[in-house]
Amino acid sequence: MAGELKVxxxxxxxxxxxxHAACLRGLGIRRIHNxxxxxxxxxxxxxxxxxSYLLKVEEA
Structure with a gap:
């Protein structure tokens, strides 16, 4: 697991x-579509x- 993910x-x-809000903060997510x-x-x-129900995750 040595890659990166675009969230x-x-x-x-x-x-x-x-x-759940704390998980988003921990991931560094601030606003929608950013x-x-x-x-x-x-x-x-x-x-x-x-x-996961709030996110779209892709390989970076």
Whole structure:
């Protein structure tokens, strides 16, 4: 798992659970349709899986 992932927020973070908003902050996501490149690590994968219903994920 030594790659990078491009993560884009496609649905609003407002009105979500606090833990889900914290995952978005941990990934460095700030606003909708603004892609962020993160390392493909188990920690980041876990955060992405938790809020996958808000995100679009691509190989970077």
């Amino acid at each position: 884009t927020l496609v649905r609003s973070k407002y009105g979500r659970l606090k833990k 892609p962020v490149v993160v390392k493909d690590t188990p920690e980041n994968r876990g955060m992405i899986n938790k809020v």
